[in-house]
Amino acid sequence: MATATTFITRGRRVVSSVSRRRFSSSCQNAIQQQQEEKSQPGGGKSLNLYSAINQALHIALETDSRAYVFGEDVSFGGVFRCTTGLADRFGKSRVFNTPLCEQGIVGFGIGLAAMGNRAIAEIQFADYIFPAFDQIVNEAAKFRYRSGNQFNCGGCLLILFIELDEISCDSAGLTIRAPYGAVGHGGHYHSQSPEAFFCHVPGIKVSFFLRELVVIPRSPRQAKGLLLSCIRDPNPVVFFEPKWLYRLSVEEVPEDDYMLPLSEAEVIREGSDITLVGWGAQLSIMEQACIDAEKDGISCELIDLKTLIPWDKETVEVSVKKTGRLLISHEAPVTGGFGAEIAASILDRCFLRVITSCRLLLCLFLSMKKSSLERMLVQPSNHGVPHQRE
Amino acid sequence: MALSRFTSSSTARSSTLLKPLTTAFLLRRPISSDTTPLTIETSVPFTAHQCEAPSRSVETSSKELLTFFRDMALMRRMEIAADSLYKAKLVRGFCHLYDGQEAVAVGMEAAITKKGFHYNCLSGKGGSMHFYKKGSGFYGGHGIVGAQIPLGCGLAFAQKYSKDETVTFALYGDGAANQGQLFEALNISALWDLPAILVCENNHYGMGTAEWRAAKSPAYYKRGDYVPGLKVDGMDALAVKQACKFAKEHALKNGPIILEMDTYRYHGHSMSDPGSTYRTRDEISGVRQERDPIERIRKLVLSHDLATEKELKDIEKEVRKEVDEAIAQAKVRSISSEKERASVVGLKFSSESPMPEAHELFTNVYVKGFGTEAYGPDRKEVRGVLP
Numbered sequence: 130m131a132t133a134t135t136f137i138t139r140g141r142r143v144v145s146s147v148s149r150r151r152f153s154s155s156c157q158n159a160i161q162q163q164q165e166e167k168s169q170p171g172g173g174k175s176l177n178l179y180s181a182i183n184q185a186l187h188i189a190l191e192t193d194s195r196a197y198v199f200g201e202d203v204s205f206g207g208v209f210r211c212t213t214g215l216a217d218r219f220g221k222s223r224v225f226n227t228p229l230c231e232q233g234i235v236g237f238g239i240g241l242a243a244m245g246n247r248a249i250a251e252i253q254f255a256d257y258i259f260p261a262f263d264q265i266v267n268e269a270a271k272f273r274y275r276s277g278n279q280f281n282c283g284g285c286l287l288i289l290f291i292e293l294d295e296i297s298c299d300s301a302g303l304t305i306r307a308p309y310g311a312v313g314h315g316g317h318y319h320s321q322s323p324e325a326f327f328c329h330v331p332g333i334k335v336s337f338f339l340r341e342l343v344v345i346p347r348s349p350r351q352a353k354g355l356l357l358s359c360i361r362d363p364n365p366v367v368f369f370e371p372k373w374l375y376r377l378s379v380e381e382v383p384e385d386d387y388m389l390p391l392s393e394a395e396v397i398r399e400g401s402d403i404t405l406v407g408w409g410a411q412l413s414i415m416e417q418a419c420i421d422a423e424k425d426g427i428s429c430e431l432i433d434l435k436t437l438i439p440w441d442k443e444t445v446e447v448s449v450k451k452t453g454r455l456l457i458s459h460e461a462p463v464t465g466g467f468g469a470e471i472a473a474s475i476l477d478r479c480f481l482r483v484i485t486s487c488r489l490l491l492c493l494f495l496s497m498k499k500s501s502l503e504r505m506l507v508q509p510s511n512h513g514v515p516h517q518r519e
Numbered sequence: 520m521a522l523s524r525f526t527s528s529s530t531a532r533s534s535t536l537l538k539p540l541t542t543a544f545l546l547r548r549p550i551s552s553d554t555t556p557l558t559i560e561t562s563v564p565f566t567a568h569q570c571e572a573p574s575r576s577v578e579t580s581s582k583e584l585l586t587f588f589r590d591m592a593l594m595r596r597m598e599i600a601a602d603s604l605y606k607a608k609l610v611r612g613f614c615h616l617y618d619g620q621e622a623v624a625v626g627m628e629a630a631i632t633k634k635g636f637h638y639n640c641l642s643g644k645g646g647s648m649h650f651y652k653k654g655s656g657f658y659g660g661h662g663i664v665g666a667q668i669p670l671g672c673g674l675a676f677a678q679k680y681s682k683d684e685t686v687t688f689a690l691y692g693d694g695a696a697n698q699g700q701l702f703e704a705l706n707i708s709a710l711w712d713l714p715a716i717l718v719c720e721n722n723h724y725g726m727g728t729a730e731w732r733a734a735k736s737p738a739y740y741k742r743g744d745y746v747p748g749l750k751v752d753g754m755d756a757l758a759v760k761q762a763c764k765f766a767k768e769h770a771l772k773n774g775p776i777i778l779e780m781d782t783y784r785y786h787g788h789s790m791s792d793p794g795s796t797y798r799t800r801d802e803i804s805g806v807r808q809e810r811d812p813i814e815r816i817r818k819l820v821l822s823h824d825l826a827t828e829k830e831l832k833d834i835e836k837e838v839r840k841e842v843d844e845a846i847a848q849a850k851v852r853s854i855s856s857e858k859e860r861a862s863v864v865g866l867k868f869s870s871e872s873p874m875p876e877a878h879e880l881f882t883n884v885y886v887k888g889f890g891t892e893a894y895g896p897d898r899k900e901v902r903g904v905l906p
Contacts (some may be wrong), residue, residue: 179646205796228697228733229665229725232890257663314611319663 173350179375181349181382182211182306185356186249188221188386193247196360198224200234200251200306208253209375231257235264235305237274239365242282242303247360255309255369256318262326269303269365270330282365303365306356308372309345310410310460322461327367328438328470333513343437344391345369345409350382354389355417355435362391371410378413394441396448400430403454406445406471408434411458437467445471446478453484521675553581559819561758568740570747570776573765577757581825585834587756588816591621595813596842598786604846605790616786622812623720624761625782627688630767656685664691665698668717672704675713675775679763686714686770694725696739700812705743705775712774716766717743719777720753722784727797740779747773753780754810783810 176184190196198215204215204226216224225236231252238248252258258265273281282303310322327343344359344366346352352370359366398414398419407415412433419429430448432442445486449455455475457468476483528681558576565572598618604610617624651659658667658674661667671689678685695701696719708715719739723730740748747769751762759780766776787794796805820826 205727208726208791226728226732228728230697230699231697233697246610260663260665260700314613316612319613 137363173381175379176349176382177376178346178349178352178370179209180210181353182356182370183215184382185353185360186212186385187218188216189247189249189336189360190215190223190356192386195245196223196247196249197241198249198251199227199237201223201229201253202226203251207251209372211306211370211375212251224519230463231259231261232264235261235303236268238303238305239264239269239282241281242365243272248282249360250303250305252305252307254319254372255323256321258307258323258367260304261305265305265365265367266330302360302363304356304359304362304368305366306368306370308375309369310371310373312373322369322459324367324369324437324459325461325465325467328467330438343367343369344435345371345437346435347371347409347412347433348374348378349380351389351433351435354387355384355391357386358388358391361388369409373410374413389435392436392439392441394435394444395433396430396433397433398429400428400452402428402452403430403456404445404448404452405429405431406434406455406457407432407459409438409460411460415458434471436462440471442474442478444476449475449479450482453482455483533770535867553825553843554583555580557581557823558789559757559823561752562755562815563752563758565758565762566740568738568743568748568750568777569745570749570769571750573761577761579757579760581820581823584627584820584823584825587622587625587629588813588820588831589838590625590836591756591813591816593838593841594618594621594624595840595882596835600842600846602786602790609850610867614790615788617784619785619806619812620720620722620753621781621817622756622781623718623753623759623782625812626756627718627757627763629760631688632765663698663713664695665700667691668695668698668701668704669707671715671717672708674712675708679712684771686716686767688716688718689719690720692725693719693721693723693730693734693737693739694728696721696742697725697733705746708775709743709746714770716770717774717775717777719779720782721779722782724784724788724797726788727792729797732764738779740777743775743777746775746777748777748779750779750781752804753782754812755815756812822877 186198190198198212198219200207200212202208203212203223204216204224212224227237234250234252238250241248252261269282309324311320324343324345344355345368346355356368359368366429394406398416400419403422405415405419412517415431419431422429430452432445432448434445455472457471459466459468461467463469548881557579559579561575561577564575569645595618598616601610601614602616605614651657658670666730668689668691671687675687678687688703691701701717704715705717707713721730721737721739725733736742737834738750740750742748749766752758762778766778769776785803785807787796798848817831820831821828
């Protein structure tokens, strides 16, 4: 039991203690040992982000015969090539195109997962996720709670182990993948960052084990490990992929099966003067800001939040208690954005430690963006950091 | 993939660059201005569902046929130009080409009444697929195509309420036909007998998925069940015109009707789709040879001796020239101020185009005076005030 819990987040621990089951994943111990090294650079082949996602999907389908990939145009490889080769390798019954109907796709995914399968749905752009909003918010997130844990779309398939007294739970579940964010020329229907909508689903606060996760990776290595964790997580997960980085971000990615912990933030740069928090594509801009600020003698600590619900408050708290300053940056609009949630929570926890008020460096109000204007005005640039000097 | 009230713009899917062109060609006289009635039979009969099919004999004229030819040649040329401009990175964003389906737009426009010409879509921020033209009742295209069908029902209700004897054409494709919203719209429009004509442009591929892989019944004209439908050869401009006339009368008298336009798109769905991974090149060239809407009109014109082959070739040359000129003009137009324009005439525009004014980003988010202020990172410095 103890071996699994270090990797598993608080929420999952509630599940396991309540149901008195543990996860059968035979690779769990190995994963735990691996995760340290896997999150560090080096080793493996050089891959871009979409190829890393593609590799993760291959592994997911390979390691679990109950895993399915479906969505608009996925059997041809998808518009961003993330699902290339899957249909050829795993067959049309496990990798298939759906009609253009997002509500139908997610609803179908819930049903598939409720029967003990791993449903991996693709919504072609995060902007198209809104027709499926009802299914995600009302149906997927609360299925378990409404039915008193009789049904869910992050199901548990019971497997009797050799030791008969030990009942193990192999997680199944629904993962919704969607490319999000600015890409430089996307326009209204191809650029939005809708993560905050999903972070507001009330079920999450009621109980940990009906949580819905929102995960956003920053690089190929992260994308692969996080996606595999999401697919294998026993909760419905929304996985937003930064489409700006699909081809742009390249790093060495281990070829084997590895998972990175969800709800665990990562300090990707240590510093003492200010804490910067972000996720997804924004990290690369913030990293540059840290380098620029260093030239001005400001030492920045940079944190990749990775999972938004439930998010790793502890890591951010420790950092802010050290630096006394917090800056959050995301692509989504300011009002009602997830940055405000972080600012409020951290201010509450570190009230006596913060030197200046929290700063949000975000998209200037609009979610729509077009061509070069988008890059200049909407995607938060690194110009804001020097303002924090005062 | 456009939504039109009362009348429709034939250029919905192409680039803004087309706009000045259309004005130019309307002012020019076609070779033949002969309006003597001419009766021509449609290529294939209409197939009807829950209604009586209209006659195959379509009344037209030499003038109309030559206008069709010119219009479609112009559209085709513009699409090809948009393709190369996009590939040259002069057109940014996403780009969805319409070549192959010209007869639907042209035939529909011939069946409806036009009012006013205002080419004022240049300040819109939608990009590809998002053209609007209020003066002609063209309510534009929407990114999630299924979403515009219920919107069309709202337009139709307003038309019915005001008793102005007009109808709404709500366009969608075979891909969007599988969205649940279509069926909600069908129920609403049939329940309240709205003058809505639901036009399904069936080009047989919803993005990259063949219709039979996405639809249990690809007979889209029948899928309204209790709503009458008509299947039309969408590669035949005359058949489209006949069907739209028929549908207009039907909608005003009886309520909604579905028109399924059997058509074909030569290019991929968007620029990232080569259009050849999910269908054979033979299939595309087969349609080009057998059913091309422009070639069909060319044959009709020649067989009825309305113009010579050389005259038609000349029209195509003219059209090509117009497109080239419009592109050159657009390159200059994209420079915002007169002064800057004067200084960059003759230069390549992509690298010379200035950034739009920063306040443009905040324009039209809210009604003027009812918006908010946007701040910089420190919440002290105002970065933009909504006009």
